[in-house]
Amino acid sequence: MKQRFTHLLAILALVVGVYGVFNEVFATKPEPTAFEHVEVPERKVRVWLANQTIERGSNFSAKLVEAEMRLEDEADFALLDLPYSKGAVFRHRIRPGEMLTPDDLITPDNPDYVDTIISNGMSAFPLAMEQRHIVAAGIKAGDFIDILALTSLQQNMARRDEVESPRDANIDVKPLLNQVRVLAVRGKTYDDQDLIHYSQDEASTMITLVLEIPHKFISKMTLARRLSALEVYKSRNQMYLPEAQTKDILPGYQGIVELRGSRRS
Incomplete structure (x- = not known):
């Protein structure tokens, strides 16, 4: 009886083993997980x-x-x-x-700006003047300007541009330079309407315009800066500012009377 039980266990073990081998060989293997390749777009x-x-x-x-x-x-x-x-x-x-x-x-804030952009044969001329004499809205580097000179034989307009005696001043207004290129601006410019809202100190703030002028005009500009009151305007295409004299403003003005001996001129 014991021997038969042993044989039964052996057969059972053999069946289990055969089943295991069969299952291992013929079982469906799981599909490998597929990893999708995501292409990162180039920036x-x-x-x-x-x-x-x-x-x-x-x-x-x-x-x-x-x-x-x-x-x-x-x-x-x-x-x-x-x-x-x-x-x-x-x-x-x-x-x-x-x-x-x-x-x-x-840009103008670069120390090499002026030397880089100035044209051949031209010179950089710094023109310092009060804000109120710059009659233009926001002059900036690259703009073109016209310069007027107010002169008088009776007073130095560069020192004081308020006329002491209009009928005796004999003031002339002449275009000094036209279509002058501005290389750089040191300070901020406003137009006349803006200056109405500023104090006298702000209107008198000094602005320096670095101008591009022919070398031969440096002496002319230096003299004009010392003897005349200068006004700056933005240039207009094909427009020339005419000269003016005191007699154009004051009716009946005869100008300077010069006596030479008995002859009046």
């Missing part, structure tokens, strides 16, 4: 290209450039932010299609 940035030939010293304008999206790796040194309202000019000549870099532009 792009907006760069600026010249859409025409830009000459050295040209004032910056958004009309001279156009935007293009490029891969970040291709735009390591690209100019990303345009210098709006900063008086920026181009340091050198730019060909159409060239990508702009920060080194291509220079």
Whole structure:
């Protein structure tokens, strides 16, 4: 009896073993998990290209450039932010299609600004004057101005521009220079309407305009600055400021009467 029980256990163990082997061989294996490959998009940035030939010293304008999206790796040194309202000019000549870099532009706050943009054969002339004599709204680097000189034989208008005796002053107003390029402005300029709301001290604040003039005019400008009251206006295309004299303002004014012997002139 004991022997039969032993044989039964052996057969049962054999069946279990065969079943295990069969299940291992023929069992359905689970499908391997598929990992989806997600492609990370490459980052792009907006760069600026010249859409025409830009000459050295040209004032910056958004009309001279156009935007293009490029891969970040291709735009390591690209100019990303345009210098709006900063008086920026181009340091050198730019060909159409060239990508702009920060080194291509220079702004008035850069110490090398004036030397970079001044034209060949021209000189930089600093003209310091009171705010109230600048009759223009927000003159900035790159603008063109006209300069008027108020002179009198009776008083030095540069020292005091208030006329002591209008009928004896014999004042002349003459255009000194026209279409003068402003290279830089040291200080802030306002127009006449703005100055109404400012105190006398603010209206008398000194502003320095760095002008681009021919070298031969330096002596003329230096003398005019010492002897006349200067007024600055923004230039207008094809407009010339005429001369004026005291007699144009005061009716009946005869000017200076000079006696030479018995002859009156």
